[in-house]
Amino acid sequence: xxxxxxxxxxxxxxxxxxxxxxxxVGKGEVFGYLGPNGAGKxxxxxxxxxxxxxxxxxxxxxxxxxxxxxxxxxxxxxYLPGEIAFLEGMxxxxxxxxxxxxRGLKNFQRRDELIELFQFDVKTPIRKMSKGMKQKxxxxxxxxxxxxxxxxxxxxxxxxxxMQRQFIELILEEKKKGKTILMSSHSFSEIDRTCDRVGIIKxxxxxxxxxxxxxxxxxxxxxxxxxxxxxxxxKLLQSGLDVTKSNRNQVQVAVQGDYDSFINVLANVEVDSxxxxxxxxxxxxxxxxxxxxxxx
Amino acid sequence: xxxSLFRAMMKLHGKTFISYGFGAAVYLLxxxxxxxxxxxxxxxxxxxxxxxxxxxxAFGFEGGMPEDLSGFLAAEYYGLIFLLILMVYSIMTxxxxxxxxxxxxxxxxxLATPTSRTKVAMTQAIVxxxxxxxxxxxxxxxxxxxxxxxxxDETFHFDRxxxxxVLGFLLFxxxxxxxxxxxxxxxxxxxxxxxxxxITVIFFxxxxxxxxxxxxxxxxxxxxxxxxxxxEIARGTVExxxxxxxxxxxxxxxxILSIVVFRKRxxxx
Numbered sequence: 001x002x003x004x005x006x007x008x009x010x011x012x013x014x015x016x017x018x019x020x021x022x023x024x025v026g027k028g029e030v031f032g033y034l035g036p037n038g039a040g041k042x043x044x045x046x047x048x049x050x051x052x053x054x055x056x057x058x059x060x061x062x063x064x065x066x067x068x069x070x071x072x073x074x075x076x077x078x079y080l081p082g083e084i085a086f087l088e089g090m091x092x093x094x095x096x097x098x099x100x101x102x103r104g105l106k107n108f109q110r111r112d113e114l115i116e117l118f119q120f121d122v123k124t125p126i127r128k129m130s131k132g133m134k135q136k137x138x139x140x141x142x143x144x145x146x147x148x149x150x151x152x153x154x155x156x157x158x159x160x161x162x163m164q165r166q167f168i169e170l171i172l173e174e175k176k177k178g179k180t181i182l183m184s185s186h187s188f189s190e191i192d193r194t195c196d197r198v199g200i201i202k203x204x205x206x207x208x209x210x211x212x213x214x215x216x217x218x219x220x221x222x223x224x225x226x227x228x229x230x231x232x233x234x235k236l237l238q239s240g241l242d243v244t245k246s247n248r249n250q251v252q253v254a255v256q257g258d259y260d261s262f263i264n265v266l267a268n269v270e271v272d273s274x275x276x277x278x279x280x281x282x283x284x285x286x287x288x289x290x291x292x293x294x295x296x
Numbered sequence: 297x298x299x300s301l302f303r304a305m306m307k308l309h310g311k312t313f314i315s316y317g318f319g320a321a322v323y324l325l326x327x328x329x330x331x332x333x334x335x336x337x338x339x340x341x342x343x344x345x346x347x348x349x350x351x352x353x354a355f356g357f358e359g360g361m362p363e364d365l366s367g368f369l370a371a372e373y374y375g376l377i378f379l380l381i382l383m384v385y386s387i388m389t390x391x392x393x394x395x396x397x398x399x400x401x402x403x404x405x406x407l408a409t410p411t412s413r414t415k416v417a418m419t420q421a422i423v424x425x426x427x428x429x430x431x432x433x434x435x436x437x438x439x440x441x442x443x444x445x446x447x448x449d450e451t452f453h454f455d456r457x458x459x460x461x462v463l464g465f466l467l468f469x470x471x472x473x474x475x476x477x478x479x480x481x482x483x484x485x486x487x488x489x490x491x492x493x494x495i496t497v498i499f500f501x502x503x504x505x506x507x508x509x510x511x512x513x514x515x516x517x518x519x520x521x522x523x524x525x526x527x528e529i530a531r532g533t534v535e536x537x538x539x540x541x542x543x544x545x546x547x548x549x550x551x552i553l554s555i556v557v558f559r560k561r562x563x564x565x
Contacts, residue, residue, distance in 0.1 A: 049407070049565075052562045074411075086402055090307075102410070141408075142408075
């Protein structure tokens, strides 16, 4: 196991924090870490980086304690913080050179490849950079020393869709090389395309650790259907589909997993138009949490 | 210490060091230039005799106008302006070197490299001390040059002037060290700044008040600044060595303590 988090607990004076968080990320695995804002994702990651000392439990990377051996661990780790805050008064290249120097990095080939990949002017002064550009510098800083383990806190925030796709390609490429990756995210498509497993945290507690395929089947999609004839609405209502809303000839149907029977029902009515509601990750999880709550 | 970090920090803060140094140098040169003109001017002593004694004591003109250039510079510059400049330097720079990086989160990037917290803190402490040394040295140089250029005929006690500068450096080595300690302890840049600022200003105010009246002399036991009396050093009445040793040890202790605290604490990065 590359990353092991065992009953990690940290309670802040506000009463918030993380409680008995445990999960493992195997070598070569891509692990998605999901949850609403303030759920404890960043706190967990801060423990992995050795910025915080656990109150209880332990976090280890490659068998080394994350707090005691943080400097040693960093040799093999690339980290992208969730908040971008570079040193002011330098340009991007100077900042990357500072970090490279602190790493003792001698080979700059990977750095230059990454700068080429993300297409930005690295000599722009940091205070003049847009959020997306800073994010690119952060990504280069995390990947330039070709680390075995990557810890990425919301890596695509601030990137435009094209660059988000570019980033997903990069993750897939690193995955092929056998890198271990832990990434937190808000974007379902990002997680869907890259991760093997997903851990979901809410209010500081892990609520689920799932295979990404299973999570996909949990996902509920909402279809907005406009029917040509109003009497067809009755057909849909009686079909056993989960109709969440209906208004004259417009119907909203929620489908989870069973797309076949949905399509069979639609084949018997005249459809004027069909829209898919992409639920945000948050909505999917809120639904997921609710279900979990009922089971308990 | 980490060399890459050291270079980057010197590049970021170097300009500030130089400008503090030059500001001080210009003032000192000006004072050296003025001195020969007022030294021969007997009336000024009469004016000074009119002033309240406590007031004169507070600003280092105890017993009237100093009779040599080093004494004049000690009273005119080292008794007040020097203290003010270095107070600002110590408080601002020590806060910027640690607390600001924690507050703004940029330390996260630096600590995500194999450079340990100990090394990062040590590097920042060295940058802070070196900046202080640089400013004091530029000031010292300006004093010596000023004496050579403008006041060749006046008495200038070189040895005493060196002592004034060395002790001044060491005094602020201590101010830097406790400000650095506070900076290592705080997550909030503004809080670090206001705490170390408050402590230092209180020290300074106490020393000023304690000199005004003899009844308030006892106050001088409650301020670090009592250890630095440039006008007395200029008169040659101060045993400099024991004070120097004491200041050096105190400063080093605070820096060590800072690193210990910084290594063990939670960082909200």
